[in-house]
Amino acid sequence: MRSSSSGTSAAKERGRPREFDTELALDNAVIVFREKGFHASSISDLSQAMNLTSGSLYKAFSDKRTLFLNVFERYTSLRNAQLRRQIESVATGRERIAEVLHFYQRSSQELEGRRGCLVVGSVVELQTLDEDAAALVRQAIVRNKALLISLIEQGKEDGSVSPNIDVEAASELMLYLALGMRVAGKIADNQVMEATLKMAMKILD
Numbered sequence: 001m002r003s004s005s006s007g008t009s010a011a012k013e014r015g016r017p018r019e020f021d022t023e024l025a026l027d028n029a030v031i032v033f034r035e036k037g038f039h040a041s042s043i044s045d046l047s048q049a050m051n052l053t054s055g056s057l058y059k060a061f062s063d064k065r066t067l068f069l070n071v072f073e074r075y076t077s078l079r080n081a082q083l084r085r086q087i088e089s090v091a092t093g094r095e096r097i098a099e100v101l102h103f104y105q106r107s108s109q110e111l112e113g114r115r116g117c118l119v120v121g122s123v124v125e126l127q128t129l130d131e132d133a134a135a136l137v138r139q140a141i142v143r144n145k146a147l148l149i150s151l152i153e154q155g156k157e158d159g160s161v162s163p164n165i166d167v168e169a170a171s172e173l174m175l176y177l178a179l180g181m182r183v184a185g186k187i188a189d190n191q192v193m194e195a196t197l198k199m200a201m202k203i204l205d
Contacts, residue, residue, distance in 0.1 A: 022060070025050040026074045029067060034115045038068055038125055038133070069133060075118045076140050083147075093155025094204055097174065100148065101200065104178040105193045113185025119144075120182045141175075148174045152204070161204045170203055 028049045032041045043064060047057045061067040086103050087096040107113065122129065122137040129137065148171040155161025177200050181193065 020050075020052060020056070020060075023074070025052065025060075026071050030071045030075050030118060031115060033068060033071055034118045034121060037121050038064075038129065065130065065133065069136065072118060072122070072133070072136050072140075076136075076143075080143070087151070092158050092160035093151045093153070094160035094201070096151045097148065097155065097161075097204065098197070098201060100151065101174065101178060101181075101197050104181045105197065108181040108185030108193075113182075116186045117179075117182040120179050123179075144178070145171055145175050155204065165204060173203060174200065 028051070029046050032045050032049045036045065041064070043054050043057065046064070046067065047054045050057065052060070057067070061070065083100065083103050087099045090096055090099055107117070119137060119140045122133070123141065126134055126137055149167055152161055152165065152167050152170055156163050156165065156167075177196075
């Protein structure tokens with residue numbers, strides 16, 4: 001009887017999902033999604049990166065789609081918090097816009113650049129994502145543009161940006177430059193961008 005009880009207990013133990021650090025697992029999964037995109041990332045790739053069996057991955061996240069949604073929300077949340085801290089280190093709207101551009105420039109360099117941006121990569125796959133995933137991607141882009149609009153408006157108020165600037169057009173240009181730097185970073189190290197950023201900032205004069 002004791003042997004049977006012990007066997008049942010062991011079977012239950014094997015059936016339980018392994019405990020793991022969810023945030024660490026998501027941070028490891030994001031690397032796979034950034035490098036390969038949603039569709040090319042296999043469950044095998046993801047489970048290996050997350051140090052989980054496929055069974056444990058499915059028990060924790062149900063499917064690849066659900067995992068991607070969790071990864072995307074964590075990635076954008078961490079990136080937004082990092083960017084906010086960066087721009088809070090300077091005072092004027094113009095300086096904060098420059099910090100945004102430099103943030104994307106640094107992110108486009110070396111290993112970080114080659115891994116790519118999950119948001120930018122997901123924009124490329126947008127038409128093949130389901131409604132919920134596509135909505136998250138669109139919201140991320142809208143948030144980025146809204147931030148730039150608010151900083152340009154701040155610059156107009158504090159005098160660091162021309163009062164005659166077309167806020168909508170300027171914010172779109174800055175957004176396209178920021179996203180473009182992340183794309184360029186996938187191709188080659190994006191080390192020499194200072195002249196380009198200075199030229200972009202001139203539109204605020």
